[in-house]
Amino acid sequence: MGCSNSIQEASIYQRKTSENYTPANTPVTRRPRKNIFGAIQANDIANYYEILKVIGSGSLGTLFYAKHIQTQEFRTLREINKMTLKDDTLSIVQEISILKDLDHPNVLKVYEAIETPRSVYIALEYISGHSLMEKVKNTGCETMLARAMLDIFSALAYLHTKGIAHCNICPEYIVQTNGEGYDVMTKLIGFTCSQRMNDKQEINLNKISYTYAAPELLKGEFDEKVDIWSCGILLYDLLVGRLPFPSKTKTGIVNCILHGDLDFTNSMFTSLSYNAQDLIKNMLNLDPLKRPTAQQNLLHPMLNASKNKISISLEAIKKLRVFKVKNRAARSILAKMNFKLGKEDHEIINYFKEIDENFDGRVSKDELIEAFDRLGIDITGEVDEIMCNMDIDGNGYIDYSELKVALTEWNEELKEKNLIRCFKVVDGKIIIDSLRIELIDIKQLDWIKFLQDCFNDGISISVTVLKNYLKDNINQ
Numbered sequence: 001m002g003c004s005n006s007i008q009e010a011s012i013y014q015r016k017t018s019e020n021y022t023p024a025n026t027p028v029t030r031r032p033r034k035n036i037f038g039a040i041q042a043n044d045i046a047n048y049y050e051i052l053k054v055i056g057s058g059s060l061g062t063l064f065y066a067k068h069i070q071t072q073e074f075r076t077l078r079e080i081n082k083m084t085l086k087d088d089t090l091s092i093v094q095e096i097s098i099l100k101d102l103d104h105p106n107v108l109k110v111y112e113a114i115e116t117p118r119s120v121y122i123a124l125e126y127i128s129g130h131s132l133m134e135k136v137k138n139t140g141c142e143t144m145l146a147r148a149m150l151d152i153f154s155a156l157a158y159l160h161t162k163g164i165a166h167c168n169i170c171p172e173y174i175v176q177t178n179g180e181g182y183d184v185m186t187k188l189i190g191f192t193c194s195q196r197m198n199d200k201q202e203i204n205l206n207k208i209s210y211t212y213a214a215p216e217l218l219k220g221e222f223d224e225k226v227d228i229w230s231c232g233i234l235l236y237d238l239l240v241g242r243l244p245f246p247s248k249t250k251t252g253i254v255n256c257i258l259h260g261d262l263d264f265t266n267s268m269f270t271s272l273s274y275n276a277q278d279l280i281k282n283m284l285n286l287d288p289l290k291r292p293t294a295q296q297n298l299l300h301p302m303l304n305a306s307k308n309k310i311s312i313s314l315e316a317i318k319k320l321r322v323f324k325v326k327n328r329a330a331r332s333i334l335a336k337m338n339f340k341l342g343k344e345d346h347e348i349i350n351y352f353k354e355i356d357e358n359f360d361g362r363v364s365k366d367e368l369i370e371a372f373d374r375l376g377i378d379i380t381g382e383v384d385e386i387m388c389n390m391d392i393d394g395n396g397y398i399d400y401s402e403l404k405v406a407l408t409e410w411n412e413e414l415k416e417k418n419l420i421r422c423f424k425v426v427d428g429k430i431i432i433d434s435l436r437i438e439l440i441d442i443k444q445l446d447w448i449k450f451l452q453d454c455f456n457d458g459i460s461i462s463v464t465v466l467k468n469y470l471k472d473n474i475n476q
Contacts, residue, residue, distance in 0.1 A: 007241050020397075032391045037096055039113035039122050045121055048114055049077055060192055065126065068111075071340050071421040075111060076124040083118075091192060094201060098121065099196050104361045105398045106155035107191040109342065125342060127187060129178045133171035133238070140301070142276055145238055148176065150303050151186035152231060154353065156294035158361025159188075160224040167217065168193040169230035170209035172238070183346060197223060198369055205442035210250070211243055216288055228297070232283030239276060240268045244284070244389070260286035275302035294361045312351045317375055320368075321382075323406040324389045325476040329450030332439045333470060334405050335392050336414070340422045348407050352400050362397035374425060393441075410474050416463050429460035 048069060055063040061080040068075055080092060092258055092273060099110035099122070105162065132148055158165060166173075166188065173190030177183075205218065214229035216222045236244045239426040245256040253436060262284055263269070271278065279302045285291045297303065325331040344351045354362050355371045363371075365383055372379045379386060388407045390398050398406075419425070424434040436447065454461060454469040 007439075014274060033130065037093055037113055037115050038100070039096070039115035039208050042114050042116050045114060045116055045119070047077075049075070049121075049123070051077065052432055060190075069121070070424070071342075073342055073421075075124045076126045078118045078122045078175075081118065088204075091207075092120065092203070095191050095194060095471075098196065099191055101162070102159070102164075104158045104400050105185065105344070105352065106187055106399055107158070107185050108152045108191075111340070111342075114289060124189075126255060127175050127177055129176045129184075131171055132174040132176055132186065139274060142239065142273060145235065146303050147184070148186045148232070149235060149386075150298065152188060153294045153297045153303070154359055154361070155188040156224075156227050157298060157359040160179075160294055161360040161362075163197045163224075165195050165197060165204060165222070166193075167195055167222070168192065168208045168212075169227050169234060170212040171234065172209065174234075175418070175475060179288075185344070185349070186344075187434070193391070195222075198357060206408070207219060210257075211245075213257065214288070215286060218254065220379070223288065225291050226293075227286075228283050228291045231297075232280050232357075235276075235283070236269070236280050239280075240266070240273055242268075244269075260284070272281075272303070275300070275305075277465075278302070298359045310356050312371055314340075314375055315370055316351055317377065318407055319476060320390070320403075321372070321377075321379065321386060322475060323386075325336040326451060326473045326475075327448040327450055329442055330470055330473040331405070332390050332442045333409075334410070335401060335451070336438055337418060337422045338401060338405050338408060341413075341418065342412070345404070346453075348404055349400075351407070354404050362399050363396055363403065395434055410471070414467055416467055417474060418465055419463050425462075425463055428464070429462050430466060431460050432456060432458070435461070 004415070040048075040248060045051070049064075049066040050069060051064045051066045052074075053065045055065050055076065057063065061078050064077040064079065066075055066077040067073070096110075097114045100106075100113075102110070108127070111123040111125070114121045114123070150324075152169075156166065168190060171187075173188065175187050175189055177185040193208055196201070200222075202220075204218070204240070205213075208217070210218070211318070212224065212230045212233045214226035217226045217229075233243065243253075243333050244264055245253045247253050247256055247260060264277075264281065269280075270279075279297065279300050282292050282300075283297070292300070295311050325334065352363070355367055355368050355470065357365075357370065365387055368387065369383055370380060387396075387398065390402050392405065393399070419430070423430045423438060432451070
């Protein structure tokens with residue numbers, strides 16, 4: 001699930017070999033911008049977003065609260081001035097690449113990247129809430145933090161399964177949505193220092209929160225276990241009210257980190273529950289190999305006791321069993337609508353986590369069989385067909401967004417106004433070429449079949465025709 005990229009054709013430059021000048025009457029051809037960020041190329045961000053207000057600014061750029069003009073959805077827009085990038089270009093390219101590859105309810109969602117002559121913009125989901133640190137200061141307790149850490153480790157288990165390490169876990173990059181109790185969602189943000197383990201780049205240590213950094217990260221040798229150490233420092237800080245280092249100076253703190261010199265004897269720490277102390281100590285083992293994985297932490301007694309015990313309903317299971325979209329292009333259109341409209345359903349999120357028993361952020365064939373089996377339904381003979389009906393990207397698993405597509409009430413969502421919000425419409429018609437760009441990932445044979453089945457004039461498709469075509473293709 002990612003953003004669609006627009007492609008600019010390169011201009012062909014011709015030069016005289018004997019003369020190094022441009023005749024006065026010849027227009028100067030500008031060299032096209034290289035699309036190194038994998039972003040949509042635009043002359044002005046105002047063609048895509050209406051910027052409403054500044055949310056904040058810092059070393060990572062300026063954050064705006066903005067409205068996406070086409071969908072009318074509110075998003076966070078991060079502007080990075082290209083003149084200030086200097087040596088950070090590769091890290092921004094890496095960040096955008098990683099964010100586009102992520103699909104998990106506890107990871108901040110990225111919609112698209114847009115490059116103008118002056119800036120790079122990253123459009124992110126807007127979260128109207130607070131940082132975890134702000135929330136804890138108001139209502140801090142072990143139970144509330146355990147629920148937050150469940151979400152964080154769910155996100156990390158997913159990232160680590162995909163071979164990605166965040167590398168900068170700290171309170172600033174953990175936010176919570178508004179709400180109460182189990183309705184509050186904790187999300188991981190701030191992927192500027194993130195790394196793919198099979199393609200590690202040098203990390204600028206000046207960009208990370210060093211007090212939360214693992215010893216091996218400070219030495220330049222690291223894997224995904226650096227995130228576990230950072231979570232240990234984070235949980236200690238939030239529960240005890242201060243960092244676990246005896247020293248107060250930067251040099252002293254770095255030495256404490258490198259040697260594992262941590263304070264586990266103060267009265268605030270020893271007053272925590274046994275399970276909280278145990279989890280923190282396990283995560284802060286100096287040896288990365290002896291630290292638990294994110295998946296193991298999700299089974300720790302401190303966190304396991306706070307899980308929201310919700311079983312997937314029989315009605316939802318039946319929906320998954322019968323869901324089918326006959327045409328692959330139609331499935332991709334539904335997925336694109338779900339992605340662009342960005343609606344979050346807490347019930348679907350809970351169902352997804354209930355089925356995803358190994359916490360890797362995706363549902364396997366065996367996990368789907370087990371989910372049905374818990375309700376006394378044997379789907380062994382039909383599981384391949386059920387998986388195929390939901391697995392839009394064909395990776396052999398059901399991702400979070402794919403489960404959303406299957407459980408969305410399309411009778412309610414498939415309205416002309418929603419199609420207009422998602423696709424480029426002129427005089428009640430969607431231009432075929434623009435729709436093809438939106439569905440760039442589908443195979444050409446599937447696209448041809450779609451055009452054969454969905455009435456069109458070769459140039460455009462009526463919104464009404466597309467709506468009816470999609471409804472006729474869905475079995476739900």
